[in-house]
Amino acid sequence: MGRRTVRIAMNGVTGRMGYRQHLVRSVLALREQGGLDLGGGETLWPEPVLVGRREHALKEIAGRHGLTEWSTDLDAVLADDTVEIYFDAQVTSARVEAVRKAVAAGKHIYAEKPTATDLDGALDLARRANAAGVKHGVVQDKVFLPGLLKLKRLIDGGFFGRILSVRGEFGYWVFEGDWQEAQRPSWNYRAQDGGGITVDMFPHWEYVLHDLFGRVTSVQAHVATHIPQRVDEQGRTYEATADDAAYGIFQLEGGAVAQINSSWAVRVNRDELVEFQVDGTHGSAVAGLRTCRAQHRGTTPKPVWNPDLPATYDFRAQWQEVPDNTEFDNGFKAEWELFLRHVALDEPFAWDLLAGARGVQLAQLGLRSHAEGRRLDVPELTL
Structure with missing residues (x-):
């Protein structure tokens, strides 16, 4: 019981959608409300680790919101065993390689769509995630x-x-x-x-x-x-x-x-x-x-x-x-809450990487x- 922290690598938060809808109006909004109530007296506290290519932009966003963790080294973040979830809001062309790395590192996956530039790539991500036994979801806001x-x-x-x-x-x-x-x-x-x-x-x-x-x-x-x-x-x-x-x-x-x-x-x-x-x-x-x-x-x-x-x-x-x-509530935040409950409590979550592949x-x-x-x-x- 009490507060449980879940560390989330958030890649692509320097972009408009990644920043406004996912970081500010979803993850940080959950923190502002005191975390996600899991029931039974337990609260899930999301801890974002900002990831991207532009160091100055990451540093500025972190400072604006009182965050202390950011990195331009995705491999190092994925090697951190305390990071449980990898979220990807990059441009589509960069998504497949990053998600593959995150799956190989054993991270749960939450990604913007389209999940890949072609169907083969999208299905490959779904198969890899299933084989690795990680939980996975796609933004379908x-x-x-x-x-x-x-x-x-x-x-x-x-x-x-x-x-x-x-x-x-x-x-x-x-x-x-x-x-x-x-x-x-x-x-x-x-x-x-x-x-x-x-x-x-x-x-x-x-x-x-x-x-x-x-x-x-x-x-x-x-x-x-x-x-x-x-x-x-x-x-x-x-x-x-x-x-x-x-x-x-x-x-x-x-x-x-x-x-x-x-x-x-x-x-x-x-x-x-x-x-x-x-x-x-x-x-x-x-x-x-x-x-x-x-x-x-x-x-x-x-x-x-x-x-x-x-x-x-x-x-x-x-x-x-x-x-x-x-x-x-905000639609992005509502789906984030369901995915976090899926990770923390194994509750059902319908919008997985196979659903993302259907869109591709x-x-x-x-x-x-x-x-x-x-x-x-x-x-x-x-x-």
């Missing part, structure tokens, strides 16, 4: 968003009847970097550096669809590089070799169809940066990051198409807000579907 948690509540309650379709819209305008600074690092637009919206977002859509609606059984995709030239962080113009938009159609187990558009070249005319509309025989819902609105068949109006008259319906006003009914598989098949101009089956993965 969007299923922990308040809007999607409300949507899942509707699904679990039978609100939709038979689900017919899912339509998703994600994206925003990422400035080219010339007259306004880009909101995303330039490597996102270079295929040789692991960039591209398909490899970034299709892994998200795989687990969202899989967890909420059913396994993806086929994919048909069209990808595009709408903005062919951009300006990098040093003000240099470069050729965008990776896709900045992807338009996918996914057949789901059970018969529903999902259509999801992903784009960094679209201006937002919706309530949130991502929205999913689900239509079923008994009702429909629109879920975003935080909100969810629903319309039951008993309250569905009966519009009539007449292009000669102005619309008299306020369509948005005809939907009902789904209440919170609970307090929602879908992205790879999406790109291949575009290249070949046809729909492709998505085989079920096993190790």
Whole structure:
């Protein structure tokens, strides 16, 4: 009983996502609340060991948050037997080698996605982790968003009847970097550096669809590089070799169809940066990051198409807000808590490296579907 410390090597915390969502809003937030309550009077206290390539950045972050442990020597950190967990939020192209080293060192693995640049690499990580007997998980944060948690509540309650379709819209305008600074690092637009919206977002859509609606059984995709030239962080113009938009159609187990558009070249005319509309025989819902609105068949109006008259319906006003009914924590932090409980108490954790490999598989098949101009089956993965 009492406080148990778990030391976590956190690689990639100098990046925007690794720093803000994983270090500050997850691990440090857990420390601010006094640690993770494991029950029975025991508390788990996360102790981050910051890892990266830029010494000055690591030192600055550590000083800002009162942390004392940081290193540019990953091998030395992994050789430390007191470090139990390795977390990776590096660029995708550097992830496989680092995770392999961590598995070989006997560390439990928690990693951002995509877990690898190709399916073979992703499956190799899962097989190695299983063979080593370490626990492993992949960040699949969007299923922990308040809007999607409300949507899942509707699904679990039978609100939709038979689900017919899912339509998703994600994206925003990422400035080219010339007259306004880009909101995303330039490597996102270079295929040789692991960039591209398909490899970034299709892994998200795989687990969202899989967890909420059913396994993806086929994919048909069209990808595009709408903005062919951009300006990098040093003000240099470069050729965008990776896709900045992807338009996918996914057949789901059970018969529903999902259509999801992903784009960094679209201006937002919706309530949130991502929205999913689900239509079923008994009702429909629109879920975003935080909100969810629903319309039951008993309250569905009966519009009539007449292009000669102005619309008299306020369509948005005809939907009902789904209440919170609970307090929602940060989605990244919520999954961190589940993974830490998995490590400490051996509680179940569904989002492992095999689940991460499914996301890599879908992205790879999406790109291949575009290249070949046809729909492709998505085989079920096993190790």
